[in-house]
Amino acid sequence: MSHVSTPAPQGQPPLHTVQVLGGGSAGSSAHVRSLSTGLAARGVRVTVCAPAEADEAYDFAGTGAHHVAVPRRSDPASVAALRAACADADLVHAHGLHAGLRAALALTGRRIPLVVTWHTRAQAAGARAHVLRVLERRVAKAATVVLGTSSDLVDRARGRGARDARLAPVALPAPRRGEGREDTDAEPAGPRHKIRAELGAVDRPLLLAVGTLDAHRGYDVLLDAAHSWSGLEPVPLLVVAGEGPLRAALQARVDAEGLPARLVGRREDVPELLAAADLVVLPSQWESRSLLAQEALHARVPLVATAVGGIPELVGDAAELVPYGDAHALADAVGRLLADDVRRRELRDKGAAQAATWPTEDETVTQVLSVYDELTQPLTSY
Numbered sequence: 001m002s003h004v005s006t007p008a009p010q011g012q013p014p015l016h017t018v019q020v021l022g023g024g025s026a027g028s029s030a031h032v033r034s035l036s037t038g039l040a041a042r043g044v045r046v047t048v049c050a051p052a053e054a055d056e057a058y059d060f061a062g063t064g065a066h067h068v069a070v071p072r073r074s075d076p077a078s079v080a081a082l083r084a085a086c087a088d089a090d091l092v093h094a095h096g097l098h099a100g101l102r103a104a105l106a107l108t109g110r111r112i113p114l115v116v117t118w119h120t121r122a123q124a125a126g127a128r129a130h131v132l133r134v135l136e137r138r139v140a141k142a143a144t145v146v147l148g149t150s151s152d153l154v155d156r157a158r159g160r161g162a163r164d165a166r167l168a169p170v171a172l173p174a175p176r177r178g179e180g181r182e183d184t185d186a187e188p189a190g191p192r193h194k195i196r197a198e199l200g201a202v203d204r205p206l207l208l209a210v211g212t213l214d215a216h217r218g219y220d221v222l223l224d225a226a227h228s229w230s231g232l233e234p235v236p237l238l239v240v241a242g243e244g245p246l247r248a249a250l251q252a253r254v255d256a257e258g259l260p261a262r263l264v265g266r267r268e269d270v271p272e273l274l275a276a277a278d279l280v281v282l283p284s285q286w287e288s289r290s291l292l293a294q295e296a297l298h299a300r301v302p303l304v305a306t307a308v309g310g311i312p313e314l315v316g317d318a319a320e321l322v323p324y325g326d327a328h329a330l331a332d333a334v335g336r337l338l339a340d341d342v343r344r345r346e347l348r349d350k351g352a353a354q355a356a357t358w359p360t361e362d363e364t365v366t367q368v369l370s371v372y373d374e375l376t377q378p379l380t381s382y
Contacts, residue, residue, distance in 0.1 A: 208239050223257075
C-alpha cells in the first residue's frame, strides 16, 4: 500500500521524506517551503535539512516540517549530520547540484531512493566548467530520478547520464498580497505612486530588473541598451534591484556614462516594485523557470526577456523575446513597447492567460507525490 496515495494504515508510520537544500536560491528555497507545506498537509512526515539562515528566511518549521540545520559545506562533519538526518528516511529529495552531491554522499551504502531537482544551471568557464561537468555527471548518475524544472535541464541531465529524468515545472508560490493590477497605464495612485516617487519616476517610464548582480545576468548588456533609452522622451528610468559581485563595476559605469539607471540593492518589496513598473527587463544569459518572469506575468507587467534556456517554454507568446547579448535588439524592444499602448495591453492579457496555464502549488505537490509513491511502492511478487 502506498504511503502517499492513502493515509498510512494504523500501526504503519507515515512516509518520511527528507528535503535537502544547499545555500538555496530564492526559487529553490520557496519551492521547498511550498512542497513541505503540501506534503505535511497530506500526512507526510517531512524533514528539511538546510542552513540555519535558510530556515530563518523561509520558516520551514512553520510548514509542519522538522528543520535540521546542516551547513551547505560538503566536509565530513556536514555529510555526517545529513546522513544522521536521513537515517530513517523512506526517500530523500535534494534541490540543486550541491545538495544532490551531499545527499548522494550521505546515502552511500543505503538503499534509499534519491530524487534530485535541477532548478537551474550553474555557470562556469575554463577549468571550473570541467569540474561542473564532473559534478553534474556524479549527481545525475546517483539520482534515482532527476526532476528538471525546464525541458533543457531534463535534456542536460539525460546527457550527463541520468537513469530517469523528467520534466517537473515548479509552481510560483502564491502571492502574500495582491501585487497585480488591472491596467498598468492607469494614473498612478497609492502605493504605486509612492514607490515611483521614491525612485524618481513619477513623470517617466519605470523599467525594472531584479536579480543577483552576477556576470550571467546580462546587466552589462542592459546598461549598453540604456544608452539608447537616453534618447527617448521622456527618458525611462532603469531600476535594478539586487546585490552581487558586480555592484561596484556596474555603479561605476552608471556614474561615468551618466546612464538613466539606479542600482537600489537588495529589496524586500519586489511585489510593490513590480506593481509600480511599466516594463520588466530580463537580460540573462540563461534562465530556467525564472521567478521574475513568472511574477511579471502574474502581476500583468509587460516583459522583455532573452530567448534563452526555459524562458520561451515558460512565457510562450506573452513576452517580447530578444537574443542574448544583443543590446540593440533589447533597446529596440523596450522602445517599441513604451511607444505602443495597445501592444502593452495585449501583453498584459496574454501574460495573465499564460500564467493560468502554469501548475499550481497543489498540482506541483501532487506531481512530486506521484514520484515518491512510485519509488516507495514495494515490489509485487508474482
